Amino acid sequence: MTQVLATTVVVASLYALLAAGYVLVYRATRVLNLAQGDMMTLGGYFLFLVATAAPGEPARAIAGAAALSALAGFLIYRLLMRPMAGHPIFAAVLVTVTLGILLRAAIVLVYTDRIRHPLGLLGLANPARPLIGGAVVSTFDLFTVGAAAALFAALFLFLRFSPLGIQMRAAGEKPLLASQRGINFHLVFALSWALAGFAGALAGILYANNVRLDPSLGVLGLKAFAVALVGGLDSLGGVVPGALIVALVEVLSVRYGDPLLADVSPFLCLLAMLLVRPWGLYGTKEELERV
């Protein structure tokens, strides 16, 4: 049972990192960024790029990849999403779908579909770590949990106490009032995209070192999308319980049910949530109506 719990926390942490990207962009811009999974993949390939250029320097490679991903998020907003201002939201969502396809194609073009393992390039190992109760996880599993905890703590502090974070919240919650107060919307939106890129990159970097890196990793983004909806699409706080619920159901279905259910269990959770509470655990009802 402890192994089930440990695996649940690890999987939930990965989903939470990804789902944070969906929520950050949605809260600020009301756009569903369906390219979030591919932004995770991009983060993994940025790591591979930097690690190839400077092998054996993990800190530089990870920091470089995360920074490049945040920059990519910013540029996506500046070049693709900002021109969509004033157009229907669904058009912007379609742009993100196209963006995902383009990112995947670009990655295949540059790196082919070969499975990569950047861990060796970084000069790192990923040994097993026994936990209390007999459970075992990998070192990068622990990093994934740590990264998710750190990201959510940092986002909480940033959104609650920093002037820019407060502006982000204001722009998301009361856009008209915020604009009358002179908040720079484009800066806020660009920042939310950059943060989404950063969160996706964290997931990609950790997964690439822990499991593998290939252009198809983006499909994990679909499961994380279910997590964001279960938690409430406009609630960053909802991501954590949403991720834990989805991950627990997924792990339990493998352990005690049919392993094939693992693939559909996030969507079963989503379906159940939509039937009971369509706006998610911590989402707001008004937001759902607006969607």
Next chain:
Amino acid sequence: MARLTRLVALLTVVALAPPAAAQYRIGMSAAITGPASSTYAPTYEAYKVYFQRVNDAGGINGQKVEIAYEDDRGEPQRAAANAKKLGEGTILMVNASTSATYKPFMTESESEKIPLLFGGGVCPREAFPPASPLIFCSTSFGSKWDSRFALGFIKEQSGGKKVKVGFAAQDIPLSRIELEFAEQLAKEMGLDPIPVVVVPGNTPDFTPFAQKLKDAGAEWVLSWALWHVEVGVFEALQRIGWPGRYLLYGHQQTQDELARLKAPSLHAFGGNTLFMENLPIHTEITGLVKGQTTHPPHYMAEGWVSAMVLEAALKKCGWPCSRDKLAAAMAGVSIDTRGLRGGSIEWSADNHYRKNTYYKVYRWDPARSSIVSVGGWTRLEIK
């Protein structure tokens, strides 16, 4: 008069000129991109390099070989469109893709009476005796025979004891069917099988699947799936401290991955020789593909053998070569694989797989700090 003279001269030139370069026209559909492409795209690359070399050397029977390549991403809908497209004006279709793409190609082959060569994807039932007249397969792996060999190997390595064997399949039909067959066969062979664990290809964590196998008491685990699933389950088993041994089908990634994982309990079986054996044919391929492919030379074996078979079939067909003639020629093909496989590939009227198939097992040897083969080739006679 002058005009008439010019016209006569022109007609004479046209009449005396050699005919426009005739060609052997072949169509290939492969998973060049998509989730399964790391297994299939190297076959496409090997074909390109191989037939470029053949054409540069003057072609076959004086004719160039023109191959039209189409990407199906391993998706049946794209494969159906490709089959229609490639079935027109070609004398042979080649499929190097996932089993999900087979049906439309087989249908097209049947309706258009065009031979179909599987050269990279798992060999379908129709290539085995009694073979369908138009279906051929050069791929090293073949359903049912792989399990027969793998379970025999496990039994031999266990000293004939009744060991518990687990099976890690992927959620694709072919992998599940193969390992369900293996589960049944294991019982007949006096082993103690554990029900097949099916793993979704895009799972975020392989640990729960590994835990299931470990808790069931598996002493050996056999996996026959796409590479990332085979290895993903093994790495998770290793992490949770499973003390058993693991046997997987060795795809093109085997050489890189055995060296990366350095795990003596991991065994990879397959029909192709690993390039670390440094045979002359390996050196030759390495030289030829240098700078020409996106995958390393040791990924080329599967496609190279398939291209060798096709070259031999076209030679045997002569010129002109119709679909019927080519199918007849293919049914009598026999090629020396020059060490890329354990033996020759020989097709006959009712066996389009091969008369004998050969397997070899590799693993990492910590003492030598290198990949070693576990014994030599094992021959299985295909009946």
